[in-house]
Amino acid sequence: MSANPIGFVKEYWRILLLAIFIAFALVALFIPGGIMADDSLAGDLEEDEENQTIEESMSNIEYGIGLDGGTRVSAPPTGMMVDNIDLESEQHSELESSLYTELGLETADATVRHHEDEDRYTAEVFVDDVSAADFAAVIAEYDADVSEDDVENGVTQETRDRMVQTIEQRVNEAGLSGGQVYQEATVEGSYYIVTEVPGMSPEELRELLADRGDVQVQAYYPDEDGNQTNETVLHGEDDFSRIGVASYNDEQGYNYVPVTVDDTEDADGNSAASEYQAAMNEYGFTSEGIQQCGIQDREAGEFDFDHDQPQWCLLTMVDGEVVDAHSMGDRLGSNMASGEWANDPTFEMITPTQQDAHQLAVNLESGALTAPLDFDRQQTFSVEPALADQFKTYSLLIGILSVLTVSGMVFLRYRNPRVAAPMVLTAMSEVLILLGFAAMIRMPLDLSHVAGFIAVVGTGVDDLVIIADEVMDDGEVSSQRVFESRFRKAFWVIGAAAATTIIAMSPLAVMSLGDLRGFAIITILGVLIGVLVTRPAYGNILQRLLTDK
Incomplete structure (x- = not known):
């Protein structure tokens, strides 16, 4: 062994690279937040720590519906x-x-x-x-x-992409981890939007997906002839720059979502905030309309649009239905009348219940679903949490059994712990790195991924056996030059096998073939990590054991 640190790094850089990958994998697996912490999620949790809880876990691994329970709903867009x-x-x-x-x-x-x-x-x-x-x-x-x-x-690719993004935001805003949303093509050429969410029943997921989430604020006021009319004054995510967390006003006893109207000016010097303020002044909300809305019976949850007295109400509409009707307050009306409100354009959108407030915040944050889903053609798959726990236990047992079986066969083959032990440990490090990568990118692990991990263990040990046999079967390894010659010969065989595996698995990884996709992705990643990291590292270890270097 070289006493020079630089020489040591040059000689054993493959082993050091493996150690670095293992260290990163351990950080991604067990350090809270991992390597790629989601700052936005952390901020939301700080703002809403009273309304949300975090399920503590020993690791950062996320599970799919097969190992955590949940529902998968596939439905095509309507249009x-x-x-x-x-x-x-x-x-x-x-x-x-x-x-x-x-x-x-x-x-x-x-x-x-x-x-x-x-x-x-x-x-x-x-x-x-x-x-x-x-x-x-x-x-x-x-x-x-x-x-x-x-x-x-059907609809265009851009519409489907927007729908996937909106549903992803809804799932994230609902505080659900491990969810996946993607498009899936059929042989007929149509497209389905697939939503997988662990921990949700089919009814809960359909309810999350059924609403378009198109939020509008409409002004309900008497026109010049005294007839009540409606006018949309704010529309969904287009007119809001910030959406707060669903909250409760203890002093006055109502649920609300704090919002900020966009005050970015266009080329004409107008903004959503200034136009909203101008509309409120024009329609009389800041003068005779202050505190003049009495169409809602909050206890009964009903709205009475058959009234004798003129009403000035701000209606919160979701998918064309009135969710709440409230009047213009004295302070807000005064600020709008003076023109000061547009400098700090914030107000509270009131809802009847805390659940309505949370749903309103989710719809505002994610935006409206561009097209509704056709639930008449839906496909639903769900796994009960108790059954998923059994799958998780059986997966762990099968993984342990596969490791013990492979280890036993390796020790029987070589009957030399100096050769067999590093082989088994190197193969296990490959699985650890894969788990760390999955935790880092927040890939929800499912039964198909477990099958991929088992395949990686088998193919990994196969390659290491090829290396050991090629190096040891041609006689004693007398020098480093002899070892490197035999190792390069074995590595060509391993590289060709890896290329074949990647080519064969690539169609499964990119095509919409359900669970086969997860199996293919893990297998390809395992082969790449093996060829680039673990196989060369094992060569360094074997060289150290069989030669005087």
């Missing part, structure tokens, strides 16, 4: 689309308005999208009560080449 519409740029908003008016749709139920990278337009509707003929007829007013045959079932 149809027309691609490659020939439009001029000024016709973009005109076609969108025509879809709303001629098909009788809400603004959230249709969109026209310009794909700048390909310079093409697509139109989509997200309801199932509009016929393809009517949809095509509206578009044909702007592009005469469009016919009913051009209408496709």
Whole structure:
């Protein structure tokens, strides 16, 4: 062994690299927060420590529904689309308005999208009560080449991507760990949005996914003729810059969500905050409308829109339904009347219950689901927590049994602990590094991943046996040069086998094939870690044991 530290590093860098990987894996597995701590999550927990609890665990490993219980719901988006519409740029908003008016749709139920990278337009509707003929007829007013045959079932890739992002945010905002949301293609060419959440029943998950979560604040006020009218003054995530945590006012006894309206000015010097303030002043909310809303019976949870006296109410709407109706307060009305409110545009959105407040905060934070899911074509899979605990126990037992079996066969094969012990320990370090990587990226482990870990143990020991046999079967290892020659020969065999495995598993890793995907990903990662880290390290260890170096 070299007494020079630099020489020692050059000689045993493979073993040192393995030690570094093991150290990182241990940190990712057992240090709270791991290597890639989620600062946003930590901030949310600090803000809402009274309303949320953290399930303590010995490690940072997250489990999927197969090992933790939970539900998987697959459902396609509701909608149809027309691609490659020939439009001029000024016709973009005109076609969108025509879809709303001629098909009788809400603004959230249709969109026209310009794909700048390909310079093409697509139109989509997200309801199932509009016929393809009517949809095509509206578009044909702007592009005469469009016919009913051009209408496709489904939505665009951009819409699906946005839906996946929104559902992911909903799952995270609900405080659920280990959830996964992804797209899955069918052989017919349609797409399903797949949502997996551990610890949720099918009913709870469907409830989370069923709501579009389209939040609006509408002004309900008397117009110039004295007739009550509605006007949307704030719309969902577009007009809010910050969403607070669902809270409770102890002094006045109501649940609310604190929000901040966006005060970023556009080219004309207007902002959502200034426009909201101007609307409140124009509609009389800051003068005769202060404290003039009495349409809600909070105890009964009912709203009375058949009234004699004029009402000035701010209605909180979720998916077109009134959740709450409250009046303009004296202090807020005074600040808006003076124009000071726009400098600090915050207010409280009141809800009847704490659960409603939490759901409102989730909807505001995640945004509205671009298209509803078609639950008539849903596929549901669920595992009870008690059964998942059994799977977890059996998985651990099978893993231990596989390690003991492989270790026993290795010791019987070589009958030399100096060769067999490092082989088994190196193979186990490969599994430890994989577990650390899974914990670091917060990959929820499922039964398919467990199968992948067992396969990694087997293939890992196979490769180490190839190294040992190639080095030892051709006679005594008399020098470092002889060892390195035999090791390189064995490593070529291992490298070719690894390449074959990766090529064979790659389609399973990228295609939407359910549990097979998890098995393929773990197997590929195990092969890469083995070829790049553990196999070279074992070569260094074996060289030290069999030569005088």
